[in-house]
Amino acid sequence: MGQPTFIDLFAGIGGMRLGFTQAGGCCVFSSEWNKFAQITYEANFGEVPAGDITQIASEEIPDHDILLAGFPCQPFSIAGVSKHNALGIHHGFQHPTQGNLFFEIARILNDKRPRAFLLENVKNLQSHDRGRTFQRIQQILNDLGYYIYYQVINAVHFVPQHRERIFIVGFREPLEFTFPQLPIQQHSVKDILEPSVDAKYTLSNHLWQYLQNYAEKHRARGNGFGYGLVDLEGVTRTLSARYYKDGSEILIPQENKNPRRLTPRECARLMGFPDSFKIVASDTRAYQQFGNSVVVPLVKVIADEILKSLKQGKLLKQTRQLTLF
Known part of the structure; x- marks a missing residue:
């Protein structure tokens, strides 16, 4: 063959x-x-x-x-x-x-x-x-x-x-x-994070408050819906094509700041793509694609x-x- x-x-x-x-x-x-x-x-x-x-x-x-x-x-x-x-x-x-x-x-x-x-x-x-x-x-x-x-x-x-x-x-x-x-399994989220990330990926006060209120509302009803704040020593939830909407399923904690979304490159790494893989789409499209x-x-x-x-x-x-x- x-x-x-x-x-x-x-x-x-x-x-x-x-x-x-x-x-x-x-x-x-x-x-x-x-x-x-x-x-x-x-x-x-x-x-x-x-x-x-x-x-x-x-x-x-x-x-x-x-x-x-x-x-x-x-x-x-x-x-x-x-x-x-x-x-x-x-x-x-x-x-x-x-x-x-x-x-x-x-x-x-x-x-x-x-x-x-x-x-x-x-x-x-x-x-x-x-x-x-x-x-x-x-x-x-x-x-x-x-x-x-x-x-x-x-x-x-x-x-x-x-x-x-x-x-x-x-x-x-x-x-x-x-x-x-x-x-x-020997991987953790910290392994795929970029050392320096643009401030635009940090959630606004309005969005962060909305996600917390939304999670609390469903928690009171006995539902499990809500954002996913990641343990950097652990693993994430499933990255979905809807991640571009608010990033709520995978949020990265930050010291003295609101959590942030993953960057497109971090999403690529989370899917096992090499860093040589070219990301040429907008952030929104890149999130959908990965x-x-x-x-x-x-x-x-x-x-x-x-x-x-x-x-x-x-x-x-x-x-x-x-x-x-």
């Missing part, structure tokens, strides 16, 4: 690509519809991803060994489901725009027949619609002839952030595969195991059951 090739679908700013490139893969095609993410992607990889995948015919996509896709997760996330319920919008596969994008992955798998794939989504994908959504995804992948493995992994083993995501690995052949052993991305070193170790399975080619002894836990 020569250098393995891969395609990067729903590429965002290229977190999956970085992980697979670090593992020795070569990207031959990328697709991302968001124009601001495209700008960041081009700045770092020297190419503008193709646009809307629904408008790209399979014949336009090069042959490849591995398909990568962190397909849109909001229709399946806990926050996404709550938001769509409140707005009267269907969620999951019934979501009018995002939910059906999984079927674009299925289309390309069917037409291009890569040897393997890696899909990433929110942990809640497993329980969405009482498990029926995930069962349907498994059935579709099985019907396409792929042998699949999946696991929910917390990125806290690689970065100082609680971030649970489900990873789905599939092989065209019944290959043996094991998710990587996770290192003991919040929507993947933890790079976690993808890298999964990529290592996928490539090892493809290279070794060890077949499963028992292949009746296509879906493996």
